Amino acid sequence: MRPPGSRVFLPFGVKLFISYLVLIIVPIFLFGYIANTILVNSYRAQMNSNLAGTLKQIRDNIAYKMEDTQRLSDLLYYDESMPLELMRYEEGWVSYQTTKKLLIPKFRQVTDSSNLRIWMSIYLKNGTLPEIYNADPQGTDPLTRGNHWDLYHLNRIENKPWFNAFPPEEYGKTVVWRQVEDDSMFGRISLLRRLVDTRDPMELETIGFIRISVYLSEILQSVDAGKIGSGSMLSVSGEGGRRMYASGESGLLLASELGSKAAIDPDRYTILEETLPELGWKLAAYVPNSVVAQDTRKVNLLTLVICLLSVGLISIVAFGVSRFFSRRVSKVVSVLQRFQQGDFHKRIHYRGNDEFTIIAGSLNKLGEQTEHLIQEVYVTNLKKKEAELETLQAQINPHFLYNTLSSISRLAKFGQVEKQHQMVMNLAKFYRLSLNEGQTVISIYHEIEQVQAYIDIQQVKYGERMEVHFDVDPQIVKYMTVKLILQPFIENALQHAWRGDRIYIRVVGRMDDGSGSIVFRIIDDGSGMTRERVEELSGSGSAMSGLGAGKQRKGYGIRNVNDRIKLYFGSDYGVSLYSRQGIGTCVTIRIPVQRRSRGEIRESTRNRIGRTG
Template identity: 45%
Template sequence: MRRLGNVPFGYKLIIPYVVCLLLAVLSVGMFAYTHSVNSLKEKTRENIQGTLRQMRDNIRYRTDDIERISSMLYYNYGLQNALRRYEQGWYSYDTMTRTLMPALDNLLNYTASNIGLSLYLRNDAISEVFYKDSEQNSLSSIKRYEIYHLKRIEQEDWYTGLNLAKQPMGFSQWRQITQDEAHGNISLLQRLDDIQRLKEIGLVRINVQISDLLNSVDYRKIGEYSMLTVLGADGRMLLQSSPEAGAVEAQGSSAHWLLLTEPLDGLGWQLQAHIPNSLFDASASKVRRMTLLVCLVSALVLSLLGILVSSYFSRRIQKIVASLNAFRDGDFQRRISYSGNDELAQIAAAFNRMGTNIEELIHSNYVANLQKKEAELESLQAQINPHFLYNTLSSISRLAQFGDTAKLHTLVQELAKFYRISLNRGEIQTTVAKEVEHAQAYIAIQGIKYGKRLSIYYDIDPEALEYTTVKLILQPLIENALEHAWFGATIAIRLVVEKLDHTIVFKVIDNGVGMNGDTITQIFAAEGPKIGYGIRNVDSRIKLHAGPGYGVVIGSRPGIGTTMQITIPCRK
């Protein structure tokens, strides 16, 4: 075993190499097979879906052609003017021969499709034109038009169901009415309006055979043994295009079919393609056989190599792998114990030394960073405006000199409260409630100094008061506003504290002189002249405790005022 431990590492690499290569070959083989079959299906799906979209576009082209005819009649202003005339006799004859009948003839000649055109008018002065046999399919002969008085259909269920009085101008709808279903037709119904007077004057009906609209639906365009169906809005089959029934049934039940759909907008119909999965089996079988052959040959060759090496070396490799995985998961106390002096033993020794060095380095780096952060925090907190106490004591001296004991008493109380909360028993963190109380004490002190020139408004959310914050973040912002925001003899400051989702938001809003964008940029700039030190101090302290996603944001407009917003995370 000692001699075996001195065998060069290159010989011991065979078994992990073989295992990894076997896994790689099998994985590549499975991936190649799965990817090839899926690519084949996806390619076929995309091609068939593209064909369905072409069929949909062809159907839409035909329906658009019919809708254009209806729109031409709807926007015929000359016809609308003529239909306003209710005079009998010559005027009625003149309207029919010079306006109405030529317009309808032109519409029928506009399209090559075989259509039937019916016009229902409220103007009873216009003569009716229709054919005696109403049960005959009007599309079985030459193209023709008919003119009726609207009162003929006012009691028909299909007409009352349209409820044209409540529909917008130009309302149109595709549906089967009267004998359409029996004759295999469908009609486009459009309300006819007098656009100038915003008044309904009739109804246009253009009917066309469904087979003409759907003549592009052919199963041969998507492949052998496939089937195309068109379903109506009620789920009823309107058309089926497929090979002989026996050929379709031979492909199996519906569970063995791939179903693709395409909506036919405007008509409310749905075009469906049914493709048998058996069409994919032949190509998939070829890919499967080739993949299995390659995998078997590779596995046989690599297995012959693998049996030459003892499992002993495999366990040693696994020990290294396990230790590396432990390092990856953060366990730097893991060590490897190997006997011998081969490459594996040398790697183990180097690995153990590396683990020890990493542990020492992490510990020293952690302590150094912790000390650095604590020093930075203490430095930042120590630099909160120190002359505030001097100014307040000067105010106390003046009040005592003038004998204003009431204000003097209030000022001393608020100053005591201010420094009691500021000290906070030496702790850096405090509650939002205490931070707000600290800011109110500061404002009370400044209120004695400025009197009626200073107006303060509070908007405090009670839900936010129980959370934790870095102390001394509001006072520097209020102090900044009182020092730099004066715009005239008075100033108003609003303090807002609210809880938004998972954050606490503080806002100090003033109606002062404001500032421009360059000034705001200079406040937070790492280089250049240093201004707004108190604001930058607060921002740095918040980022030090909460992270770079939090801190101070300033919004301001010259002559309007400034809003300074602080955002911190919700922590208890």
């Protein structure tokens, strides 16, 4: 049998709640699975339908642009006045007038009417009309010059294979889209069409030839794989499966270039095709099955979220029901846990008359009795700590007085009566400031006054051998501090830090914005201390108070000030030392920013002493 301590704690309310959850989750997720399967199948069918519709729309957009280009050729093909003029084989003025008044305006009208960039080449059978064209350097694309036209004689192309292979004329129907000449090199495609004499539809005579070249990318601009999803590809294939244009994933483009669908894994892609009727080309869409799977995952996620929300809402109801039954047990456990943490103020209030009422009464009585015992111990410790604090405060004055009287005694011994008198008067001033109506908490301003009074006493003794400089921020003098926290360290420097016959002491006071405290530093250029001695004086607890008989007097002032600051303001504040032998010592004193009255600080100190006791 396992010991009770090794078992996992599971409250009564949790057990009840878990049983409700099991009854809720199973049917909800079963229903969600069935609904999700139906939604996914429906989504796949809808997606295929949308893709087919998109492909058809792309095909229609391509057909529209091609028809728009063909309508430009219709402006010349169905112009009844043009055959009359082109059949006049008269040179000179007649030829000039025909070209200037009819042909040039007509050709400009055609090129200006185009929404695409076009290069229209007109080949005329009538050799009496002049050729008008731009002599583009070899290897350049004439279409880069924008919409323009060129006029040539038909004999320039009569021996071209593509011209000789042009199908017989059917009135209004014979239009061919093909890449001829350098179209393939520059990514163009050309609309090819005869100009015929339409006056006799039964015997159509060729009077010229039209070639309108456009960029394949503009005709196929709507072939954009982004319309069918990321990772997809749209491909336009010409005769023999040669790829004419493609848009989409680079890996698919390469596979399409290498051959056809055989190079593309059919298990990874769904392939849909449409025929471009004017060109006889194939428009194919390759949609990754992963894209479809990604979208179906969204449906799965939506179904899961709905199931989870349903579980969550019903779980709230189940939680309320289970909590109703377990609430009384939870109250008892809560009070016991608070007692365990040391808080005996917690009480239970039950309505009714049952076993829980008896338990509540017993726990309330136990809490009252325990709290009463703690209060008795607290008051006893509070009085003890206050007595210790007052003793420390009282000890600092005899310590200073002892040192000062020793100095007065030495002055009397050497017969320096005037200095002896001045030191006694300064001592009286110091104690007048120190008494401060019996208050132990004073303003920093008065603390500086006390230090200055002490320096005046020592100035009588040391004269120009001692120099003290104050660098105190005027903004901090309005705040409160425990009195006599600076003087013991100046006294300690004058007693033990001499190196030669002169000493310099600097007193710095600043507001530390980072920690929200006030920092004093007493810096001297004296003999300094060894690292072992600094560690001995800077130790906490027993280390600071456990000095040997010979060293205890030297460390007394540090220990006294440190203890008083910690008793008043807490363990975050106090004294720290830094010293280098032969260089000097820096004493750092840190106190909080206090603007409260002395009574409030005293009450705060009482509370702190009570907690530490």
